[in-house]
Amino acid sequence: MKLHEIARFVDGNLLGDGEVVIERICPIEEAGAGDLTFLANPQYRKRLKEIRASAVLIASEPPGEASGVNFIIVPDPYVALGKLLAVFYPEDRIPSGISQNAFLEEGAIIATEAAICAGVTVCKGARIERGAVLYPGVFVGPEAVIGEDSILYPNVCIYRKCLIGRRVILHAGVVIGSDGFGFANPGVDNLKIPQVGFVQIDDDVEIGANTTIDRGTLGKTWVKRGVKIDNLVQIAHNVVVGEKSVIVSQVGIAGSTKLGRSVIIGGQAGLVGHIAIGDNVMIGAKSGIHESIADGQVVSGHPQLPHKEWLRVAASLSRLPEMRKSQAVLLEKIAKLEEEMRKIKNHEDSCHSNSSTRG
């Protein structure tokens, strides 16, 4: 693909030789002649001089010193990169067809255009729609549904009655619909509350490797359209994740908590159960969230604080030992001042009494 074609494809501004042919897209440190690379993270800008790529996707006009390279200026290099990668490296779709080594229970409904690999189990009453791809070791429980063009990577497990939408991607080891963690009188009886609900995953959701989403106790745990969840995340029973939300790795969300639209949660954060997170909320990595959050707030820390406040607290924390010492000094100084003040007042009083005696 020639550079001027690429520039047109990503709707970018070409700075340089449009006739250059691009063969690969590479990370900046590996890119050489014939390669396109990109500069999205501003901290990499200082490396412009080291570039040996034929061309670079970049957000704004490069400084003069990088004059030997061709540039395509685009509003968002990361978006442009995404578009180009899909063209340069089209995905290798598994051809449709049902492996004779798949285990299909009677009453499983499988579209002929689906791809069912060896070692897949589809239980009775389950339905696999056209274009769906089930890699080896996938388990689809009774009455579960896998929507059109969804991809279930190896060893994904879908428990009974769970509903997976269209164009959903579930990475290896994802578990959907395991029992919620519900026990009455915990620590004493640990009486199991049967978890009879299900999980509903809407269209265009992607879920990372080994993430677990529990079924509702009653009703559903619900991951709405366009949500993206990273690896090793825990979503408990009856949680609702609003459209387009983004949940980074190792986050945990406890039971019945509801997230609005476009919520973004940083890695390793934890949310208690039974709270409501508003639309467009951002939660910092490693936060411990124990209270509901209104729309549009940015929150961090454990316990949670408005993000800017948390930054101030974080900055002050390292001063704490010094503050403690200062306070000890202050206490001493004040004690000394008070002592001196007492003496002065005694002295004055005696002067006054002297005066009055004299008077």
Add this chain to the structure above:
Amino acid sequence: MKLHEIARFVDGNLLGDGEVVIERICPIEEAGAGDLTFLANPQYRKRLKEIRASAVLIASEPPGEASGVNFIIVPDPYVALGKLLAVFYPEDRIPSGISQNAFLEEGAIIATEAAICAGVTVCKGARIERGAVLYPGVFVGPEAVIGEDSILYPNVCIYRKCLIGRRVILHAGVVIGSDGFGFANPGVDNLKIPQVGFVQIDDDVEIGANTTIDRGTLGKTWVKRGVKIDNLVQIAHNVVVGEKSVIVSQVGIAGSTKLGRSVIIGGQAGLVGHIAIGDNVMIGAKSGIHESIADGQVVSGHPQLPHKEWLRVAASLSRLPEMRKSQAVLLEKIAKLEEEMRKIKNHEDSCHSNSSTRG
């Protein structure tokens, strides 16, 4: 099932029409005519007016405003719900029998009343007792034992020689008996210490999806009777978890730490190795525990504190930047006072010397 039958079954007090027929149990927001729902979390009580269910399990007499609904008053609605769910939604047990697509090594012992699905592997010397259910993709290593009526969901992996008790539930992707993380001279040689012990899981334990429990270096890692462990928990080599303990999602417990009975650990907490946690201890979510804890204590924070102390610290944290400013002001004020005091004393001294001169 009629409402008066339900009331009798859960040993509750019926308030309303006992002849009403209940067909489903539903979450409060979905329940309509013919449905039973429950109110356990007090914060949902304010929603009594919105209820369209035919009946509600509730802990105490409802206020007058909800007069159109029938109630069953029980000491613990959650316990009553658990009992009813088991009756309304009996579990769909897989019929016993060994799939011809299971992989059984010679010398594996399998009770005829067990259910062994397609794609299960049972190695030589392993024993599967009656009533056990092994879903597709389960691996049972050499000389491991799966006790009566235990359920191993898809892709559970039991390493060699591990012992799983009776009525144990292991959710999808659980790994029991992987090597403990033991390397001598870490960072230098990383010399692997062979992990030759095993894991013992006692009766009535339930373990959540993708949780991992490492085998002992020597001897056993031991999860005792009635313990409930959530998803994505890490239990290291030679840990002991005492009876009836409850461990919430994403907790990590390092090597050789011993937990007493009925310990409850909140989500994402971490415990270092080689410590002892007493009976009935409660550990708050996200805590970092680095020291042993006596029986009955409630502990939170990182570093750990008695829970009440931690609450005070947490409340003070947000004031830290303000305290720092206040302290700077205090320092200035004191410096000023000291200066003034010095002047006064100089003045007095000079007065005194004046006086004495005059004297």
Add this chain to the structure above:
Amino acid sequence: MKLHEIARFVDGNLLGDGEVVIERICPIEEAGAGDLTFLANPQYRKRLKEIRASAVLIASEPPGEASGVNFIIVPDPYVALGKLLAVFYPEDRIPSGISQNAFLEEGAIIATEAAICAGVTVCKGARIERGAVLYPGVFVGPEAVIGEDSILYPNVCIYRKCLIGRRVILHAGVVIGSDGFGFANPGVDNLKIPQVGFVQIDDDVEIGANTTIDRGTLGKTWVKRGVKIDNLVQIAHNVVVGEKSVIVSQVGIAGSTKLGRSVIIGGQAGLVGHIAIGDNVMIGAKSGIHESIADGQVVSGHPQLPHKEWLRVAASLSRLPEMRKSQAVLLEKIAKLEEEMRKIKNHEDSCHSNSSTRG
């Protein structure tokens, strides 16, 4: 094995009867006659008196009170233990051969000396080298390579084009090469950036159960020689982990972060993306690392601090509520002093004016 043979094998100093025959190696609390045990953790030294083992590996000469036991004194009992365990409990290697129940795509290359169990999938263009062991349920994607003598435990998933070195151990449920978490305009468009890179795992790496390592967006995610990673760890796209590094359970490392050699990271720590961690850095458990760290530093806390500073902060934290109270008292006292000072000065002023009037 006689005790004098063991002493010679571990290059230790025998204190006692070399003719004693050792049959098992046991944890200290279970060891009896015929058993060898070890004392590595100093806190267990006080238990010397309770020992019923025939012999103990120990780091320095034991005190007199344990005179009934035989000792082998070695520089590092844990290292000696490792050597002995490998001799006493040799691993039960699966015999080489390809199960007829494995699923091999055309064009998969498998060395005849490899062991491929039932239910394994090896895709086209993948290569399994000699001595490799693939347990049931393992998936090896197209063009992936598994090096000599590597062991992939049940249900490990290797995505396309990933490269696994020699003598690598991947525990059950490990996922190598899942898509990196790359979405442009997160929360708004969530536009997927195709992840077209791969993962490279070098020789002698061990990775714990259910750990996930994402493929590079472009280029590779790279785990270098001799690295040891515990269970449930998350390594994001384009991360580099330097040789011999050790990463404890539930750590998360975000995209493009580079670790030097011999880095040690404690459990549940989190590292943001795009930072550089120097050689021989140690990061405390539960730390939140948001900035690069120079060689040899020891860092803890969230936000990160030099470890010793963090210890001081941690120690001060519990005093924070008390400090807050003290500060309130200080403020009052100062206000009072200031008031008194004002009076004194007024008084002096009036005296002075009196004096001057008189003067």
